[in-house]
Amino acid sequence: MKKAVHKAFHHKAGNKSKSKHRNHHRVACNVCGLENFQVDRYKCLICVNYNVCAQCFEKHLQSEQHSTGHPMVHFKVPDELFGRKIKSKDEITIKTMEHLYGKEQHEDIPCDNCIIQSISGLRFKCDTCPNFNLCQMCAIKNTTNEKHKPDHPLILVSHEVIQKLNKKNIELGDPLGQGAFGTVYKAKWSSKTGRREVACKVLHIPAGIDSLKLEKSFLRELSAYAEVDGAYILKLFGYSTFQNENSSMSYYLITEYMTKGSLTDLIYNQQQHERISLRQKLCIACNIATGMRKIHDHSLIHRDLRPDNILVTDNYLTKIGDMGLARVLDEYLDHTQIGCKRYMPPEFYDTGMYDQKLDIFTFGLSISELFTETQHQFKENRIQIKKSSPIFSDLIDRCLEEDPRYRPTAMEIEATLNLYLNEFDSKHSTGSNYSTLPLDEQNKLVCQFYKAYHSDAVQIIAKQYPPIKRLSIHSLSTEKSHDDKSKTKCKCCIQ
Ligand SMILES: [Zn+2]
Numbered sequence: 001m002k003k004a005v006h007k008a009f010h011h012k013a014g015n016k017s018k019s020k021h022r023n024h025h026r027v028a029c030n031v032c033g034l035e036n037f038q039v040d041r042y043k044c045l046i047c048v049n050y051n052v053c054a055q056c057f058e059k060h061l062q063s064e065q066h067s068t069g070h071p072m073v074h075f076k077v078p079d080e081l082f083g084r085k086i087k088s089k090d091e092i093t094i095k096t097m098e099h100l101y102g103k104e105q106h107e108d109i110p111c112d113n114c115i116i117q118s119i120s121g122l123r124f125k126c127d128t129c130p131n132f133n134l135c136q137m138c139a140i141k142n143t144t145n146e147k148h149k150p151d152h153p154l155i156l157v158s159h160e161v162i163q164k165l166n167k168k169n170i171e172l173g174d175p176l177g178q179g180a181f182g183t184v185y186k187a188k189w190s191s192k193t194g195r196r197e198v199a200c201k202v203l204h205i206p207a208g209i210d211s212l213k214l215e216k217s218f219l220r221e222l223s224a225y226a227e228v229d230g231a232y233i234l235k236l237f238g239y240s241t242f243q244n245e246n247s248s249m250s251y252y253l254i255t256e257y258m259t260k261g262s263l264t265d266l267i268y269n270q271q272q273h274e275r276i277s278l279r280q281k282l283c284i285a286c287n288i289a290t291g292m293r294k295i296h297d298h299s300l301i302h303r304d305l306r307p308d309n310i311l312v313t314d315n316y317l318t319k320i321g322d323m324g325l326a327r328v329l330d331e332y333l334d335h336t337q338i339g340c341k342r343y344m345p346p347e348f349y350d351t352g353m354y355d356q357k358l359d360i361f362t363f364g365l366s367i368s369e370l371f372t373e374t375q376h377q378f379k380e381n382r383i384q385i386k387k388s389s390p391i392f393s394d395l396i397d398r399c400l401e402e403d404p405r406y407r408p409t410a411m412e413i414e415a416t417l418n419l420y421l422n423e424f425d426s427k428h429s430t431g432s433n434y435s436t437l438p439l440d441e442q443n444k445l446v447c448q449f450y451k452a453y454h455s456d457a458v459q460i461i462a463k464q465y466p467p468i469k470r471l472s473i474h475s476l477s478t479e480k481s482h483d484d485k486s487k488t489k490c491k492c493c494i495q
């Protein structure tokens with residue numbers, strides 16, 4: 001009780017609350033009604049005073065006059081856009097944006113509707129179609145084509161996709177851990193709107209590598225990934241680069257700071273009082289699936305999806321991190337740093353040819369680890385599951401199929417996990433004592449529900465995503481050679 005009073009006091013007054021509020025968007029979401037939210041804010045440029053929180057945005061929810069296809073502004077940081085201060089109370093309209101960013105030149109980025117070869121002025125990017133850009137005129141007209149539908153969200157983007165930050169404005173703190181490609185530190189970043197807590201990944205590139213070429217390719221790749229963002233993908237605020245005395249190069253990648261650390265931390269460092277329920281784990285799996293689906297929608301492969309690269313923040317909101325890093329650094333670091341090999345699928349070892357189904361495999365291993373709190377075994381380039389999951393064991397098995405074609409798509413996985421979660425929540429939100437039960441009882445209830453709902457769910461999903469027919473060995477080998485054309489050898493992009 002005392003603790004709560006103390007907390008409430010701090011919430012009202014004192015510096016602590018001020019710095020805490022710096023991370024909150026001081027508006028209300030017009031869909032769910034949430035006020036002062038911490039997730040990203042999307043502001044409509046057509047409707048007056050219309051804001052959507054990132055979670056409602058991700059679900060394509062809309063209300064009142066607003067359509068999801070309206071051009072919008074995406075605030076990753078409160079009151080700050082593309083490194084410029086913009087107050088919440090200021091009128092944020094097409095006109096004001098035109099005044100601020102109307103002179104930007106988007107070199108070699110054509111409008112995908114009209115004849116403009118390099119967009120100048122405001123550029124809008126479709127959040128659903130891969131690499132689809134519109135000039136201001138075409139965005140406002142709500143232009144559509146076969147792929148780009150009227151309800152696809154359009155987001156204002158800067159010519160500088162990733163902001164270059166001044167190293168002086170970044171102050172490193174304690175190390176948070178050793179990531180796949182370098183050390184991650186807790187850090188303070190003095191942005192235009194104040195000092196904020198961030199994470200900083202420090203990468204060292206040995207001397208002797210063409211640093212200009214590296215920076216170019218680094219930026220090109222990271223930009224492709226930075227354009228795919230959303231509620232379940234770790235936010236990248238910017239980067240900084242500098243040369244060290246021994247002429248090696250260092251890169252700082254500034255991302256949001258996730259308070260609960262990685263999924264690995266969450267799974268293996270659970271204190272007795274902080275154990276995660278099975279339902280919570282299902283929410284986490286849904287978050288990862290949506291993040292992965294979005295990456296795949298944009299024709300990209302993450303290539304290093306595993307519990308170390310999945311990060312968790314307050315309320316167990318989960319995001320995928322390290323987008324594009326595997327692809328960028330692999331080329332320069334001689335394959336030595338590539339992900340964690342124990343998560344890689346058979347095709348990675350057998351032919352070196354892979355596609356997005358590589359992510360499905362590593363996703364399967366990640367959720368198996370999440371649900372069972374046990375890591376798989378890895379021997380002679382093959383994985384072996386040591387403990388069967390109490391829920392979704394058949395989905396996990398399908399993700400781990402030897403032949404990548406039989407693995408489900410990210411879209412099917414997302415639909416499957418959400419189907420169970422929504423059904424469970426609708427049964428237990430009202431008139432149920434679920435929330436008052438001890439954790440083990442709660443988990444038992446989830447398992448019972450899963451078993452009872454399973455055959456209905458399988459039918460619902462099979463209707464939406466008909467299972468692929470198994471082919472005979474002969475047709476399999478001819479199909480395979482045809483398929484290989486779309487695959488990549490040691491490269492990340494399948495375009
Ligand atoms: Zn909302």
Ligand SMILES: [Zn+2]
Nearest residue numbers: 044047066070
């Ligand atoms: Zn609108």
Ligand SMILES: [Zn+2]
Nearest residue numbers: 111114135138
């Ligand atoms: Zn145009």
Ligand SMILES: [Zn+2]
Nearest residue numbers: 126129148152
């Ligand atoms: Zn689109």
